[in-house]
Amino acid sequence: MSSSNQIHSAVAKLAPEYIKAIAPYQGGKPISELAREMGLQVEVIVKLASNENPLGISPKADYAIQEAVLDIARYPDGNSFALRDAVSKKFSIAPNQLVFGNGSNDILELAARAFLTAGCETIYSQHAFAVYPLVTQATGATGVVVPAENYGHDLTAMLAAITPKTRMIFVANPNNPTGTLLGKDELLAFLRQVPKTVLVMLDEAYDEYLSAANKSEAIAWLSEFDNLIISRTFSKAYGLAGLRVGFGLCHADIADLMNRVRQPFNVNSIAQAAAVASLADDDFVERSYALNQAGMAQLTQGFNKLGLEYIPSFANFVSFAVRNATQVNQKLLQNGVIVRPIANYEMPDYLRVSIGLFSENARFLEVLEQILKSNE
Numbered sequence: 001m002s003s004s005n006q007i008h009s010a011v012a013k014l015a016p017e018y019i020k021a022i023a024p025y026q027g028g029k030p031i032s033e034l035a036r037e038m039g040l041q042v043e044v045i046v047k048l049a050s051n052e053n054p055l056g057i058s059p060k061a062d063y064a065i066q067e068a069v070l071d072i073a074r075y076p077d078g079n080s081f082a083l084r085d086a087v088s089k090k091f092s093i094a095p096n097q098l099v100f101g102n103g104s105n106d107i108l109e110l111a112a113r114a115f116l117t118a119g120c121e122t123i124y125s126q127h128a129f130a131v132y133p134l135v136t137q138a139t140g141a142t143g144v145v146v147p148a149e150n151y152g153h154d155l156t157a158m159l160a161a162i163t164p165k166t167r168m169i170f171v172a173n174p175n176n177p178t179g180t181l182l183g184k185d186e187l188l189a190f191l192r193q194v195p196k197t198v199l200v201m202l203d204e205a206y207d208e209y210l211s212a213a214n215k216s217e218a219i220a221w222l223s224e225f226d227n228l229i230i231s232r233t234f235s236k237a238y239g240l241a242g243l244r245v246g247f248g249l250c251h252a253d254i255a256d257l258m259n260r261v262r263q264p265f266n267v268n269s270i271a272q273a274a275a276v277a278s279l280a281d282d283d284f285v286e287r288s289y290a291l292n293q294a295g296m297a298q299l300t301q302g303f304n305k306l307g308l309e310y311i312p313s314f315a316n317f318v319s320f321a322v323r324n325a326t327q328v329n330q331k332l333l334q335n336g337v338i339v340r341p342i343a344n345y346e347m348p349d350y351l352r353v354s355i356g357l358f359s360e361n362a363r364f365l366e367v368l369e370q371i372l373k374s375n376e
């Protein structure tokens with residue numbers, strides 16, 4: 001990956017400075033890549049690095065995918081009619097208040113493209129999801145990072161960072177990679193203080209992993225806030241990360257503008273069919289939630305036993321502190337366990353582990369214990 005000072009091609013040098021300054025996104029290492037690097041069998045590798053659903057996908061989605069494959073010579077429905085109808089009914093929201101994306105990352109990008117230009121500012125928290133700076137910088141706008149408070153968003157400080165140039169504020173709830181959750185009252189009070197001319201992008205990628213009491217009520221708030229965009233995804237609890245489908249919920253005027261900059265066929269036909277079927281399978285989401293609760297308890301008990309500090313998490317991952325995190329990560333990899341180093345989130349002493357199956361969590365804890373013992 002070349003950074004701005006390593007560009008040799010004459011034409012590539014002509015790209016705007018704000019594009020050349022973008023740091024490439026660092027994803028979780030794919031299983032196949034680690035297998036190649038370490039000479040390991042794919043079967044022995046445990047990947048707990050990208051907050052994927054260890055249960056896979058709903059059997060209903062699986063069936064819908066088999067059906068949809070038969071028709072892939074056709075373009076997808078550019079308006080996602082069936083999916084729009086299903087989401088509209090499920091969340092009691094007007095169809096014209098929905099925007100569909102190639103993953104919810106696409107929703108973040110569509111909002112950025114529709115509303116940001118060079119000279120304006122966005123605000124996001126320290127340790128917040130890495131895609132917020134990416135989509136901001138790609139438009140030439142300036143991202144303003146607000147220091148976190150106990151690894152979570154400091155909403156008071158974020159309000160104080162608003163200037164006449166501020167166009168958008170990103171709020172991840174729960175946040176990735178820290179797993180922190182803002183209270184509903186706190187969030188509502190924040191929204192009431194944000195000027196109506198500033199958009200708030202509320203990223204709720206992990207909402208399905210929240211307990212009933214903690215679940216977001218933000219969709220009901222849309223009637224009060226014209227400037228609120230909520231983003232949701234099928235990548236996490238629904239398990240469709242590889243298909244890429246997510247959606248935004250907002251005022252119809254905002255949705256209209258985001259749809260104008262959207263590629264006409266951004267959500268493929270298999271993803272649309274799988275998403276519709278997934279929405280009809282509450283049982284799968286409940287099982288995913290229950291497995292996650294149990295796995296979170298398993299991992300946090302394991303960390304307690306090993307005397308490791310971790311950040312209490314409301315999502316399907318947890319970040320824990322270890323001495324020599326880079327070296328520990330390298331040893332985990334050598335043993336076929338993939339977790340996520342988060343030094344790029346200004347957390348060099350932490351590793352983030354996604355909640356997996358019971359056996360995967362156990363394997364991770366076992367290998368981690370061996371590594372820590374051998375380091376003593």
Ligand SMILES: *Cc1c(COP(=O)(O)O)cnc(C)c1O
Pocket residue numbers: 051102103104105106129172175176203205232233234235236241244245246
């Ligand atoms: C995983 C994640 C998403 C989901 O991204 P998709 O593009 O829908 O796969 C969005 N926001 C946050 C904070 C995430 O961690």
